[in-house]
Amino acid sequence: MSKIVVFRPIGIISSKHTGTGKTPIQPAYAEGCLGRAEVFPEFTEGLQDLDGFSHIYLIYHFHWAGPARLLVKPFLQDIERGVFATRSPLRPNTIGLSIVKLLRREGNVLHFDGVDILNGTPLLDIKPYLARFDRIETTRNGWMDEVDEETAQRRGRRGYKGK
Amino acid sequence: MSKIVVFRPIGIISSKHTGTGKTPIQPAYAEGCLGRAEVFPEFTEGLQDLDGFSHIYLIYHFHWAGPARLLVKPFLQDIERGVFATRSPLRPNTIGLSIVKLLRREGNVLHFDGVDILNGTPLLDIKPYLARFDRIETTRNGWMDEVDEETAQRRGRRGYKGK
Numbered sequence: 001m002s003k004i005v006v007f008r009p010i011g012i013i014s015s016k017h018t019g020t021g022k023t024p025i026q027p028a029y030a031e032g033c034l035g036r037a038e039v040f041p042e043f044t045e046g047l048q049d050l051d052g053f054s055h056i057y058l059i060y061h062f063h064w065a066g067p068a069r070l071l072v073k074p075f076l077q078d079i080e081r082g083v084f085a086t087r088s089p090l091r092p093n094t095i096g097l098s099i100v101k102l103l104r105r106e107g108n109v110l111h112f113d114g115v116d117i118l119n120g121t122p123l124l125d126i127k128p129y130l131a132r133f134d135r136i137e138t139t140r141n142g143w144m145d146e147v148d149e150e151t152a153q154r155r156g157r158r159g160y161k162g163k
Numbered sequence: 164m165s166k167i168v169v170f171r172p173i174g175i176i177s178s179k180h181t182g183t184g185k186t187p188i189q190p191a192y193a194e195g196c197l198g199r200a201e202v203f204p205e206f207t208e209g210l211q212d213l214d215g216f217s218h219i220y221l222i223y224h225f226h227w228a229g230p231a232r233l234l235v236k237p238f239l240q241d242i243e244r245g246v247f248a249t250r251s252p253l254r255p256n257t258i259g260l261s262i263v264k265l266l267r268r269e270g271n272v273l274h275f276d277g278v279d280i281l282n283g284t285p286l287l288d289i290k291p292y293l294a295r296f297d298r299i300e301t302t303r304n305g306w307m308d309e310v311d312e313e314t315a316q317r318r319g320r321r322g323y324k325g326k
Contacts, residue, residue: 003172003285004169004170004171005169005170005171005172005224005226005285005287006167006168006169006170007167007168007169007170007256007258008167008168008255008256009166009168010255010256026296027296028295028296043233043247043255045233045234045245046233046234046245046246046247046254046255047245047247047248048234048244048245048248049244049245049248049305049306050245050247050248050305052248052303052304052305052306052308053248053301053303053304053305054301054302054303054304055299055301057260059222059256059258059260061168063168070206070208070209071208071209071211081211081212082208082209082210082211082212082213083209084206084209084210084213084288084289084290084291085210085211085212085213085215085216085291086290086291087290087291087293087296091209091288092171092173092206092209092288093170093171093173093222093287093288095170095222095258095287095288097220097222097260097290099296099297099299122166122168124168124256124258125247125254125255125256125258126247127247127250127260128247128248128249128250128304128305128307129299129301130250130301130304130307131299131301131304132191132304132307132315133189133190133191133250133262134262134297134299135298135299135301136218136262136292136294136297136298138216138217138218138292138293138294138298139217140215140216140217141215141216141217141291141293141294141295142212142213142215142216142291143212143215144291144293144295145215152295
């Protein structure tokens with residue numbers, strides 16, 4: 001049977017988002033939302049060279065998420081979908097993934113824009129966003145293709161007015 | 164102090180890659196490398212709607228990775244870089260991230276192309292790749308901007324000849 005996998009946070013993410021219901025659902029709807037990650041000092045050396053990248057992945061723990069559900073209504077649509085076809089936090093493994101714009105690094109602190117992450121979130125990993133690997137020409141975007149841009153903007157911001 | 168985070172695999176990834184030294188380092192260098200994920204049957208319902216997406220993220224455990232290092236030489240360059248500025252598996256939390264092309268779903272089995280993942284890898288999460296959120300216009304790609312495409316192709320494939 002499957003073994004468990006144990007991770008330890010490498011830092012903590014700070015943002016102005018203190019309530020899950022008002023946090024923008026994706027960085028695309030969080031422009032102007034500044035935030036930072038304080039990486040624990042013992043990992044500072046691993047941040048070297050990161051400031052060369054305009055965008056980075058943050059992988060983190062949805063520490064506040066409720067029990068997993070296999071079918072969920074996505075934030076952007078009122079139709080139940082398989083949870084793995086959504087970015088909902090109510091997943092079997094509560095792993096969050098955001099691509100944020102890296103503004104600067106000050107020692108062990110990273111400052112970024114486009115933060116859709118709740119204040120106090122444990123950070124698990126940081127990876128560079130590489131256009132060569134990660135900028136994909138999709139041909140199908142599933143149920144998301146049914147959501148028009150105006151609806152996505154309105155529902156995705158969840159009350160955040162933009163900068 | 165930081166608490167530990169415990170995850171349980173939701174499935175197992177199968178591929179033809181049985182040696183780490185010969186596995187392409189990114190899906191971009193693994194075109195034609197077919198693979199599949201067998202998601203454990205209890206999660207099958209969560210896969211609903213996933214086949215609408217041409218590309219998906221696989222988040223998995225680098226279960227074979229050695230001890231973490233804070234400075235590593237990336238596969239594509241002989242210069243030491245901070246590990247968080249690379250996609251090296253030798254990270255404090257051994258979390259892997261790949262974007263693969265989803266070919267089809269058969270019940271609890273996902274078939275994909277572009278597999279840069281070692282056979283037997285524990286799968287932790289699946290998310291849809293959404294062009295609206297994930298196709299980013301980067302302005303800087305760090306040290307990767309120093310690597311020309313021919314070098315990247317040659318070193319990234321690690322012996323894989325392509326289809």
